[in-house]
Amino acid sequence: MTDGTDRGLPDELLRIRGSIDNIDAALIHLLAERFKCTQAVGRLKAREGLPPSDPGREERQIARLRALAEESGLDPVFAEKFLAFIVAEVIRHHEDIAANGPQSR
């Protein structure tokens, strides 16, 4: 994502920006795949009459992501906020499915 507007910036900055852009592309593709999974979970739970939320599962996810964050040098508080951010979107999808049927997303 280098273009004319980057002229005059240090090479090192442009190299790091290139890495950020590669990481962002990977993040977007993984998020797309993760929402496919949670949409499948939403449909399955609706079909089987299972409750939409599972507080025990969520607690285990938070504990695991915090531990993975510590291992990889990421702020565990941020990891927990990140999961909450994603889960808010998942709930929005599930509400769509509940309101508009399983074909809605």
Add this chain to the structure above:
Amino acid sequence: MTDGTDRGLPDELLRIRGSIDNIDAALIHLLAERFKCTQAVGRLKAREGLPPSDPGREERQIARLRALAEESGLDPVFAEKFLAFIVAEVIRHHEDIAANGPQSR
């Protein structure tokens, strides 16, 4: 992340949850790597006296992530919210560096 508390849930649900857990581990590791990059950018900009924010770069990032989201079946509005969420954390890190020096994070 399967344990006794998952008993009685459909196998299909447990399989999808396993995929979600794998994707989350990958997301956490990529986010850790992304923040290493933005922290390096913050130090470099401070050293070179470059302005902390670059609105042109941010506009190009938003446009690119929205396009990648559309390609991969992710809501582009969510992709944009996701970038804003990450950038808010990056700004918090840069404020830390500005307040406490380059060794603070």
